[in-house]
Amino acid sequence: MLREKSEIIGHHQNFLLFLQRMKTLDERLLRKPIGERKWSIIEIVGHFYLWDEFVLLQRLPYLLTGVSLPIAPSSDDLNMQSSLLARTEAVEKTFEKCIRIRKDLLHQLSQIPDEYWLIKLQINQSHLTLYEYLKGLMEHDNHHINQVKSSLRNS
Template sequence: MNKQTILSEKASVAHWAENKKSISNHKWFAPLKEGSWGTGDVISHFIVWDEFLLEHRLPYIMNHEPFPAFKIDVQKMNQDASDYARAGISKEQLIDEFTSIRSKLVQMINSIPEERFDSMHQIGSRSLTLNDYFMGLIEHDQKHMQEIDDFLNDDEMKQ
């Protein structure tokens, strides 16, 4: 995967999310499967993790520095994302907020020189290329997008 593919993949999620503004309010928080999040929760989850990347990962990548060692409470971050989505923000506002933060993320990734994508970066005790790091993030985006699309397509089939 090269820089342009990474940029395209990360930007495409914002376009995908824009198309979710037409989801009914009833379906917006309906669990994608038993015991799981709804679409609104996932969109908010994207926001929280994009903010994390912008604040706690990309500045270190930009400065050729290893990521600082600190405890990440993934469960709390995810719960906070869900709570935020359900605190009264409209579907349209949440999607607009996501597309704005994703645009900032794409711009920051774009500012990384192309040759750096094949270089190794220290992440905790692991070393991996930026290409591999961003590929993992893209796979995460795609997993959630597929879950939502499958839910919405399955729901349409039942009607």
């Protein structure tokens, strides 16, 4: 397997393990903001779901076809929607949805042949490889994972 593909696949596998560990935390801790004017852990988890769904349905099917990409939603709107949903639905449901969609995303990514990972693609105004695009998403995941871990250490 191509090194870049392996890196992304490994990240998603580790992310799923991270979610499984987070599922075991007390609900009060999951719903407590991680800082002043910050989301709670469950809101962070909930926001992964909507972004994974967007990537799975509105990016991956188009990226390797040369077809124009659907217009992306406003980040602020999607984040606000995901935060509200995570605050109002059962914690278990948020985790189940997030784990399910991440597994679907992992499955789809693992099906992409190695030769497509380093081809330059036009993503809006940028020219990136599929790997570079997915690495940016991985870095976003890691930013939030580090926030959660830091919050848990300080709890």
